[in-house]
Structures are given as structure tokens and as C-alpha cells.
Amino acid sequence: MNLHFDLFDLKLFVYVADARSLTRGAEKACISLAAASTRIKQMEEAVGGKLLHRSAQGVSLTAAGQAVLYHAKRVMQQMEHLRCDMQDFGKGIKGHVRVFANTTSITEYLPQKLAGFLTQHPAVQVDLREYLSEEIVRAVADGEADIGILAGDVHTGEFDARPFGRNQLVLVVPATHPLAGAPSVAFADTLDEQHVGLHHGSAIHRFLQRRAELAGRGFNPRIQVSSFEAICLMIEAGVGIGVLPASSAQRLSMAMRISTVALSDAWAERELKLIARNREQLPASARELFDHLVAP
Numbered sequence: 001m002n003l004h005f006d007l008f009d010l011k012l013f014v015y016v017a018d019a020r021s022l023t024r025g026a027e028k029a030c031i032s033l034a035a036a037s038t039r040i041k042q043m044e045e046a047v048g049g050k051l052l053h054r055s056a057q058g059v060s061l062t063a064a065g066q067a068v069l070y071h072a073k074r075v076m077q078q079m080e081h082l083r084c085d086m087q088d089f090g091k092g093i094k095g096h097v098r099v100f101a102n103t104t105s106i107t108e109y110l111p112q113k114l115a116g117f118l119t120q121h122p123a124v125q126v127d128l129r130e131y132l133s134e135e136i137v138r139a140v141a142d143g144e145a146d147i148g149i150l151a152g153d154v155h156t157g158e159f160d161a162r163p164f165g166r167n168q169l170v171l172v173v174p175a176t177h178p179l180a181g182a183p184s185v186a187f188a189d190t191l192d193e194q195h196v197g198l199h200h201g202s203a204i205h206r207f208l209q210r211r212a213e214l215a216g217r218g219f220n221p222r223i224q225v226s227s228f229e230a231i232c233l234m235i236e237a238g239v240g241i242g243v244l245p246a247s248s249a250q251r252l253s254m255a256m257r258i259s260t261v262a263l264s265d266a267w268a269e270r271e272l273k274l275i276a277r278n279r280e281q282l283p284a285s286a287r288e289l290f291d292h293l294v295a296p
Contacts, residue, residue, distance in 0.1 A: 004046060006077065009039055010072040013051070016040065017069045020058040027218045058111070078144045095124040095285025100136045101149035103204040104167050104245045105272060107228060110149070122286045132203045140277055146286040147293070150272040160279040162294045164272040168246040171261040172235050172253075179241075180259035187243070187265050188215040194240035196231050197221035208243055211267065231258050 016025030026036035044051050051065035133150035140148040149164055173179050198205045212219035222240050225231055228248040235242055236256045249260045274293055276282055
């Protein structure tokens with residue numbers, strides 16, 4: 001089979017598939033309906049089968065069309081990454097690495113690791129974003145992120161995955177709280193009390209919200225702040241209780257009148273993983289960062 005799709009064909013197909021309309025896809029591609037129809041038919045001839053089911057209501061994808069859409073979007077993402085990288089090179093930047101990570105990784109592990117890497121590679125730019133672990137896996141699979149750092153028992157498929165450390169979520173309470181000194185407590189049993197948490201957009205807030213929902217409960221913190229230190233200051237002042245990574249809680253408890261209590265939930269003990277779709281296929285700067293992060 002000889003496929004001769006050009007970039008415009010792929011972009012047109014993505015437009016048509018997303019709009020579920022040949023007419024609207026052609027409009028977005030700024031070509032006539034007849035020209036768009038001809039291009040799609042030529043793609044189908046090259047594939048040797050239908051890519052679209054056509055009806056009065058619009059179009060839908062065949063199995064072959066879904067496969068073409070998947071790869072077309074990957075190609076368009078890579079072209080966008082190429083465009084961004086070339087812009088960066090024009091500005092004197094020699095690499096652009098996109099890293100998606102969970103809250104704990106960003107606050108506890110990455111600052112020191114990234115500082116060392118960026119000192120050694122001053123011409124490399126790192127785009128660091130915070131997401132839930134499941135979102136990170138999808139982003140790496142779709143090519144939106146070069147490297148992902150996630151926590152918990154999340155299926156990472158055929159990715160290159162390396163251990164990145166372990167961390168545990170714990171409950172933090174005021175030193176005078178009835179739970180202070182308790183051996184452990186279940187997260188669901190704390191939800192009748194007022195919680196202090198990170199902002200709604202944080203990965204850890206959404207993670208705890210989901211865990212509360214799975215337990216048939218709601219999770220609506222009394223107050224939301226921007227850092228683990230601010231959470232602990234509020235807890236010390238008696239505003240409420242909160243869930244933090246153990247490493248953060250233990251460090252902050254040395255300077256504050258707060259206590260940590262282990263969570264008995266299995267999900268509270270989490271392994272951190274560093275993932276890439278394929279380390280060998282990463283751009284040079286991303287591959288260097290990947291190796292730097294897994295180094296002891």
C-alpha cells in the first residue's frame with residue numbers, strides 16, 4: 001500500500017472528523033466543499049476503503065477513519081512541537097521539554113532536580129504543568145507531554161517507566177486535636193470535619209475529591225490555599241485538618257504545632273513513576289532530562 005497523504009490532507013481530515021461535517025471541515029480548511037470531497041476520496045482510494053460514513057446528518061468515522069484520525073492528530077501535534085522548538089531555537093533556546101507531573105512531584109521532588117538540570121543546560125526550556133496521574137498518562141500517550149511523573153497504581157501500558165521514589169499521604173491535625181497521636185485513620189472518617197486544602201485546580205484536590213466520591217461522601221474544604229505550608233499554618237491555627245504528602249508534613253511539623261496521622265487507606269501509600277512513550281525517540285534535550293531525573 002502506497003500512502004501519499006500530505007500535511008494538508010491530514011489537517012483537513014482532522015477538521016472534518018472533529019466537526020462531523022464535510023462542509024464545516026472544508027470551511028475551516030478554507031477550501032471548497034468539492035475540493036475537500038475530492039481530497040477525502042483520494043485518501044480513501046489510497047487506503048483502499050472508506051474512512052467516513054456519510055449521511056444527511058453529517059459524517060462519522062469508520063474503523064479505518066478512526067485509525068487515520070489517531071495518527072493524523074499525532075502528526076499535527078509533532079508539527080506543532082517542531083514549530084515551537086524552531087521558534088525557541090530562534091530565540092537562543094536549544095531545547096523545549098514538556099513535563100506533566102502530579103502535585104507531590106512538583107512540590108517535593110522536582111525543584112531540586114530541575115534546578116540541577118537547568119544549571120547544566122542553560123539553553124533548555126522546561127514547560128512544567130500539574131495534572132492528575134490519569135491525565136498525565138493520556139498526555140504522554142497523545143504526545144502532549146514528553147515526560148510524565150505520576151503517583152499510584154496507574155496503568156502505564158507500553159511506556160518506558162522508571163521508579164521515581166515513594167511518598168505517602170497523611171492526615172495533618174493541630175497538636176491538640178483528638179486524633180493527634182492516633183496510629184491511623186481512614187480518610188472517609190475524617191470527612192465530617194472541616195478540611196483545609198489546595199485550590200480546586202490542583203491535582204491533589206481533585207484526587208481527594210474523587211476518593212471522597214468513591215466513598216459516597218463529599219469533599220468541600222472549608223478554605224483553600226496555594227501551598228502545603230499555608231495549609232499547615234491554617235491547621236496550626238485551628239481552622240481545620242488536611243491531607244498532605246508525608247515528606248511535606250514531616251518537614252513542616254518541625255516548625256509548627258501540628259501532628260501527622262497515617263491514613264489507613266491503601267491508596268495513601270504511593271509509588272512515583274517517571275514515564276515517557278519511548279525514551280529512545282525523545283528529542284535530545286528531553287532524553288537528557290529523563291536520564292537526569294532517574295539518576296540517583
